[in-house]
Amino acid sequence: MDKVSTPSLSIVIPTREGFADHWFNALTEVKGEVEFILVHPPGAPKYPTSDPRVQQIVSPLRGEIIQRISGLMNATAPYTLTINCDEFLHPDILTMVLQYFQRFPDSWVMRLCTKRFQYGETKELTAPWQPLPQIEELLVWDKSSKNQDGSDRSGYLKEIPIVPFDKRKLDLMCFVRERKDHHGPHTENFDKKVWLTQMVQATCKDIVSLLPLMGPFKYIPFWCLDRLLGLFIQAKFFEQGQGKIIGHLMPSPEQLRMENNPPEYRRLNRYGILSEIFLVKCFPQYGYMWNLVITNLREVPKKYVLYRLGKEG
Amino acid sequence: MINSPILSIVTPTLGKFSEYWLQQLLAIQGEVEFIWVYPPGAVTPSVEDPRVKIFHSLYQGETAQRAVGLLNASGQYVLALDDDDFLHPQVVALAKDYFHNFPQSWLLRLYKEKIDYLDEEKIKAPWPELPAINQLNVSRKRQDKYQDLVEVPIAPLDNPFELRLALWPYGKRKDIHGCHLEPFNNNIWKTALVKEALDDFVRNMRIGEILTWLPLWGFDRALGLFLQAKFFQKDIYIGHWMPEPNQIRYIVKPYSMKSLRILFPSDALLVKRFPQYGYFWNLFFEELYNGIKTKIKSLWKA
Numbered sequence: 001m002d003k004v005s006t007p008s009l010s011i012v013i014p015t016r017e018g019f020a021d022h023w024f025n026a027l028t029e030v031k032g033e034v035e036f037i038l039v040h041p042p043g044a045p046k047y048p049t050s051d052p053r054v055q056q057i058v059s060p061l062r063g064e065i066i067q068r069i070s071g072l073m074n075a076t077a078p079y080t081l082t083i084n085c086d087e088f089l090h091p092d093i094l095t096m097v098l099q100y101f102q103r104f105p106d107s108w109v110m111r112l113c114t115k116r117f118q119y120g121e122t123k124e125l126t127a128p129w130q131p132l133p134q135i136e137e138l139l140v141w142d143k144s145s146k147n148q149d150g151s152d153r154s155g156y157l158k159e160i161p162i163v164p165f166d167k168r169k170l171d172l173m174c175f176v177r178e179r180k181d182h183h184g185p186h187t188e189n190f191d192k193k194v195w196l197t198q199m200v201q202a203t204c205k206d207i208v209s210l211l212p213l214m215g216p217f218k219y220i221p222f223w224c225l226d227r228l229l230g231l232f233i234q235a236k237f238f239e240q241g242q243g244k245i246i247g248h249l250m251p252s253p254e255q256l257r258m259e260n261n262p263p264e265y266r267r268l269n270r271y272g273i274l275s276e277i278f279l280v281k282c283f284p285q286y287g288y289m290w291n292l293v294i295t296n297l298r299e300v301p302k303k304y305v306l307y308r309l310g311k312e313g
Numbered sequence: 314m315i316n317s318p319i320l321s322i323v324t325p326t327l328g329k330f331s332e333y334w335l336q337q338l339l340a341i342q343g344e345v346e347f348i349w350v351y352p353p354g355a356v357t358p359s360v361e362d363p364r365v366k367i368f369h370s371l372y373q374g375e376t377a378q379r380a381v382g383l384l385n386a387s388g389q390y391v392l393a394l395d396d397d398d399f400l401h402p403q404v405v406a407l408a409k410d411y412f413h414n415f416p417q418s419w420l421l422r423l424y425k426e427k428i429d430y431l432d433e434e435k436i437k438a439p440w441p442e443l444p445a446i447n448q449l450n451v452s453r454k455r456q457d458k459y460q461d462l463v464e465v466p467i468a469p470l471d472n473p474f475e476l477r478l479a480l481w482p483y484g485k486r487k488d489i490h491g492c493h494l495e496p497f498n499n500n501i502w503k504t505a506l507v508k509e510a511l512d513d514f515v516r517n518m519r520i521g522e523i524l525t526w527l528p529l530w531g532f533d534r535a536l537g538l539f540l541q542a543k544f545f546q547k548d549i550y551i552g553h554w555m556p557e558p559n560q561i562r563y564i565v566k567p568y569s570m571k572s573l574r575i576l577f578p579s580d581a582l583l584v585k586r587f588p589q590y591g592y593f594w595n596l597f598f599e600e601l602y603n604g605i606k607t608k609i610k611s612l613w614k615a
Contacts, residue, residue, distance in 0.1 A: 042384060043512040057368065058384040060515045061525060066371065073353050073369045205354045208371050216578040218372075218525040274523060 007035040007053070009094050010075035010197060012082040014039045014059075014067035019085040026126070028054065032094035038085075039071040063222040065275060069204050080197040081112075082190070088257040090129050096255065097194050099135035100248070108237070109247035110194040111160060111187060115254035119262050130253035138251065157248040161186050162241040163234045163288065170287035174294040181291050190230035192256055193247070203233040210278050221274035228275045231292075235283045271303060272296045318344040318364075320405045321388035321504065325350045325370070325378030328358065330396040333437070339364075343405030346388055350378040376532040376579065383511055383536075386504055392423075393498040393533070397430070399562040401440050407560065408501045410446045411553070419540070420552035421501040422465055422494055426559035430566045441558040449556065454492070463554040468493040468541045474591035482602040486595040492554075497537035499561050500552075510543040511536065517586045531579030531600075538596075542587045573611050575604040 011030070015038050027036060028051045036054045038047065041062040047054075057074060059067045068082055079097055083089065090096075093112075100110045117124050133155070141156035163186045171179065182188060207229070211218045234241065273296035279289040322341070326349050338347060339362055347365045351357055352373030360367075368385060370378040379393060390408045394400060401407070404423075411421045428435045452461040469488065478484040494500065514536060518526050528535075541551070577600035583593040 042515050046387075056385075057381075060377065060380040060384055061519070070369075070371055073371065201354065208353055212372075213524075216526050216528045218527050219523055220525050221523050 007033045007077040008079065009034045009097055009194070010037055010077040010080045011035070011089070012037045012039070012068060012071035012075060012080060013085050014064055014071060014082075015044065015085045016041065017044050022122075022126070023086060023088070024049070026088050029091045030089050030093055031091050034094055035075070035077060037071040037074055039067040041067065061220065063220060065222065065225040065228075066220055068225050069208060072200055072204050073208075075197050075201070078197055079194050080200050081192075081194045083192060083256065084258075086259050086261070087192070088125060090132060090255040092129075092132050093255055096132050096135060096250070100194075100250075103135050104248065107245075107247045108196055108199060108233075108241070109160065109187070111247060111249040112192050112194070112255040113250045113252050114192055114256040114258055117257060117259050119260045121259065125257050125259055132253065132255065133251065140248070142245075154251050156251055158251075159185065159245045160247045160249060162238065162244050162246045163188065163231060165235060165238055165283070165286040165288050166242065168286070168288040168291065170290045172294075174291045175298060179291040179295045181288050187247075188230050189226045190228075190233070191226045192258075193230075195233070199233055199237060200229075203229060203236050206236065206282070207232060207278065210281065223270040224272045224275040227272065227292075228278060231276075231279055231289070232282070235279070235286065235289070271300055273300060318346045318388040319390065320345045320408050320501070321348055321386035321391045322346070322400070323348045323350070323379060323382035323386060323391060323393050324396050325375060325382060326396040327352065327373075328355055334397060334399070337399050337402075340402050341400060341404060342402055343409075344388075345405050346386070348382040348386060350382040352378065372527065374527075374529040376528050376530070376535075379532050379536075380511060380515060383507055384515075386507075388504055390501050391504045391507055392501045394561075395498070397564045397566075398499070399436065399564075401443060401560040403440075403443050404501075404560060407443055407446075407555075411501070412503075414446045415553065418552045419503055419506055419544070420465070422552060422554040423499055423501065423560040424459065424555040424557055425499055425561040425563045427563050427565050430564045436562060436564070443558070443560065444556070451553070455554070459556040461556055463492065463556075464550045465552045465554055466491070466493050467545065467547075467549050467551050468495065468538060468592065470538075470542055470545055470587070470590040470592040471547060472590075472592045472595070474594040478595050478598040482606070484599065484602075486599050488592050488595050493541075495537050496533045497540070498533045499563070500537075502540070506540060506544065507536075510540045513543060513586070514539050514582070517582055526578070526582065528576075528578035528582070530574040531576035534576070535579035535582055538583055538593070539586070542583065542590060542593070545590075573607060575607060577601045577604045 011034055013036065024047060034053055038054065038056045040046065040056060040058050042058060042060055044058065046056045057070055059070045072080060072082065079101065097110060101107060138155060138157050141158045168181050211220055213219050273293060276293055276296055280293050283289050322345060328351060345364060348368065349365065350368045350370050353369055353371055355369065357367050368381050370381040383391060390412065408421065412418065449462040451464065453464050455463045469491065472488055475486065478486055520526055577597060580593065580597045580600045584597045587593055
């Protein structure tokens with residue numbers, strides 16, 4: 001890719017054919033030294049643009065996992081954020097990211113405040129953005145904040161602890177009911193957060209090394225990198241991060257706006273088990289991973305029936 | 314930044330190329346882009362030359378790395394080059410001149426001189442001037458002296474399947490003989506054709522929803538033949554073979570310096586996509602037995 005400057009933030013976006021022009025135009029309104037890495041499926045043309053910050057890669061294989069990892073592996077900035085090709089970013093996001101990691105240099109992750117809209121609410125999606133707060137002026141909502149009025153946390157940075165892998169045991173009840181592990185202030189998903197690129201790339205390299213089965217056979221599921229990568233990265237660096245606050249959730253106003261999928265791209269037939277099975281393979285010592293995979297497994301018949309009925313699942 | 318260069322030169326690499334190789338590559342003149350594709354996690358050099366574009370492939374290996382490079386080429390023509398071979402500095406002008414004179418051609422096969430890797434004198438000799446394309450005679454057969462532009466026919470893919478190759482592990486195919494070419498590398502191809510064929514090639518690697526057949530080696534020949542199969546027309550001529558002087562210095566290393574290469578997994582992709590061509594079945598069975606013999610030899614030595 002052309003290196004026209006040294007970017008501070010890589011924004012990785014796997015694309016599908018026919019993403020909207022207005023989405024691309026809004027993306028390139030993000031200010032400052034960022035690089036946008038668009039990863040297209042094979043056969044898709046590169047989007048015509050003169051913005052030198054836009055790097056475009058045609059992936060040899062189609063799929064959310066393979067396209068997103070390709071983008072992440074090609075990121076060159078110290079911080080990385082991945083979004084989808086229908087999500088909108090605040091134009092001043094870079095300033096906020098730099099301020100955040102200057103104030104919290106030991107953080108792994110900065111979670112964006114997001115706002116979701118129904119498909120077609122274009123007016124709200126493209127409404128002017130509210131000014132972002134100065135990070136140094138924000139208070140941190142931590143355990144000691146329990147005594148304060150919890151009704152309004154809008155001006156606070158909310159602490160995100162690492163996933164409590166060591167405190168969760170295998171829960172066989174997950175075979176018959178929902179798991180409870182995901183409740184709590186920790187985060188499981190990777191997307192829509194700014195992470196340290198070095199940690200992300202080291203983790204992606206591990207995940208890619210799991211894909212070869214035997215000889216030329218590679219196991220490459222299509223969907224569901226989001227939670228796999230979010231949990232993998234925390235498990236991989238768990239020893240360093242045990243008991244640690246790994247990041248913060250940003251307060252409003254929102255820094256990311258998302259729109260529900262259009263009808264032709266409804267979330268059908270996506271089985272988390274196909275990718276998240278790697279978590280059990282790599283970290284069998286954590287009951288947390290087993291509980292997740294058991295729940296995933298239990299959801300397969302339900303999802304399949306919904307898929308056959310043409311309903312979102 | 315060049316928006317649409319004339320030529321893209323695609324090189325999969327581990328980053329172990331020599332300083333001299335880099336210097337020679339960057340000495341190539343004209344509107345060119347150099348695409349280097351590294352395996353995941355590889356440390357990449359900082360190169361100031363804006364013509365250099367660096368990508369990371371998700372997998373290490375000839376197939377995965379070269380496919381990423383070719384799919385991302387933006388030149389009108391594309392050439393795959395290894396990171397120890399050398400190209401004539403006027404190759405861009407040559408490509409432009411050739412396709413201007415032969416706009417219907419698919420490819421220009423470069424004249425390759427094989428040089429021992431220790432023969433520095435030959436490797437570093439000054440490059441001779443290249444002839445103008447319109448001053449060359451065009452012929453159908455290569456003469457003793459390589460002075461003409463020789464027509465390259467399409468591979469005879471509709472040759473019949475030879476049962477003896479499937480039954481006898483020491484059978485040798487005869488398909489390989491002739492003026493047609495099999496390899497993709499070291500030829501200048503039209504990028505649009507390559508991308509269309511490659512798109513089909515990578516789709517063909519998918520087996521069901523979650524499995525992909527991604528061979529490590531053999532992409533060079535597989536893609537060269539896949540292209541010809543994708544756009545096959547019997548008995549047509551698809552390009553020309555350049556005469557002397559050499560445009561590529563192909564560095565030959567002893568067999569002991571090369572890694573073990575089993576090629577039939579790539580050839581299997583040809584059979585899967587184009588089972589109607591006997592040529593591919595002959596190739597597949599010969600390489601299958603070659604692969605088995607190579608594996609047995611390596612186990613024996615170990």
